[in-house]
Amino acid sequence: MKSRITLLTFIAVIAVWLLPVGAFAQYTVETVSTEGVPKDFVLGPGKTELTLNPGESKVVQLLVTNRTGSDQQFELGVEDFTGSQNTRQTVVLLGNERGPYSLKDYLSFEARTFTLNHGERAIVPVTVSIPSDAEPGGLYGSVLVSLIPKKQDFSGQEVTGSNAIVTRLGSLFFVTVPGLTERDGALEAFDTIGRKRFFTEGPIPFQILYRNEGTIHVNPYGIVSIRNILGDVVGEVQIEPWFALPNSLRNREVEWGNSFLMGRYTATLELNRGYNDIVDTQTITFYVIPWTVILTVVGITLIILLFLKWIFSKFEFRKKEKKQEGQEN
Numbered sequence: 001m002k003s004r005i006t007l008l009t010f011i012a013v014i015a016v017w018l019l020p021v022g023a024f025a026q027y028t029v030e031t032v033s034t035e036g037v038p039k040d041f042v043l044g045p046g047k048t049e050l051t052l053n054p055g056e057s058k059v060v061q062l063l064v065t066n067r068t069g070s071d072q073q074f075e076l077g078v079e080d081f082t083g084s085q086n087t088r089q090t091v092v093l094l095g096n097e098r099g100p101y102s103l104k105d106y107l108s109f110e111a112r113t114f115t116l117n118h119g120e121r122a123i124v125p126v127t128v129s130i131p132s133d134a135e136p137g138g139l140y141g142s143v144l145v146s147l148i149p150k151k152q153d154f155s156g157q158e159v160t161g162s163n164a165i166v167t168r169l170g171s172l173f174f175v176t177v178p179g180l181t182e183r184d185g186a187l188e189a190f191d192t193i194g195r196k197r198f199f200t201e202g203p204i205p206f207q208i209l210y211r212n213e214g215t216i217h218v219n220p221y222g223i224v225s226i227r228n229i230l231g232d233v234v235g236e237v238q239i240e241p242w243f244a245l246p247n248s249l250r251n252r253e254v255e256w257g258n259s260f261l262m263g264r265y266t267a268t269l270e271l272n273r274g275y276n277d278i279v280d281t282q283t284i285t286f287y288v289i290p291w292t293v294i295l296t297v298v299g300i301t302l303i304i305l306l307f308l309k310w311i312f313s314k315f316e317f318r319k320k321e322k323k324q325e326g327q328e329n
Helices: 002-018 291-328
Strands: 028-031 040-044 047-051 057-067 072-082 113-116 120-129 137-148 167-177 185-192 204-212 221-227 233-239 248-256 263-272 279-288
Touching (some): 040 167, 057 072, 057 113, 057 137, 072 167, 233 248, 233 263
Parallel strands (some): 047 167
Antiparallel strands (some): 028 120, 040 057, 057 120, 072 137
16 A cells, blocks of 8 residues: 555656646736737836845736737746946846846746737736845846747748747846845936037937945936026926936936927926935026027018018109109199
């Protein structure tokens, strides 16, 4: 009897080992409405912020929607990411490398692979588990969803495809472990894009640079107030919170105004650093001189003046003629 139980256990272990990855996938699928066939897939949320104490865990639901027009296979992976000193790079994915604030070992999911028909959405639970000995600070990692194209068909000697192209999207995880952390971010620069001072029309593009030299990410936000030459506020631009990772330089671009502007303006940025209610302030001046409008107005004015001058000259000429006729009579 004992040998029989052992044999059954062995068979069960072998059967589990032979099952394909994702066979015990704990995810659900629902049908959603899609307009047309965009030929893509959607991943959400794009960003998740959590505060977890050592030893705590939390489940986050990722939503993957297939809008490719056909059934597709998807695969999940995990990578760390860091900030960048290059303002054109929001984050840098590290592949197999471990980041300085690594989260990849603390992200897990049972559904490694899954298949969706067009118009279906998978709800995939991702568990974030912080070890009991975790130190205070920020941890940063991403869950990547890859769309793996189907194998190309071969028909006789004709090959219908070449190397497969893998498309992937990422969901970023920002985890804060409470405790003593170093927050050290500040406004680096505020100006118009290209540091231009003269414009011929609006809208006016502004650039905000924020440097984070701390050990945890922050979310700066603020407002840009525009005043005219009289000092009156003529416009405002709300700066919604955006993230700045440790040891990174983040760029934010916003616009103000419509196509017709004219005169001297000042723009004042009040930027909350995202911690301790510290606000950095900086003011710049710029001018909007719509040369095309001005030249058009001047041209029309000259034409009207010349026309009036011609009318008056004709009137004076006829008046002189009548005067001469009267003297002759």
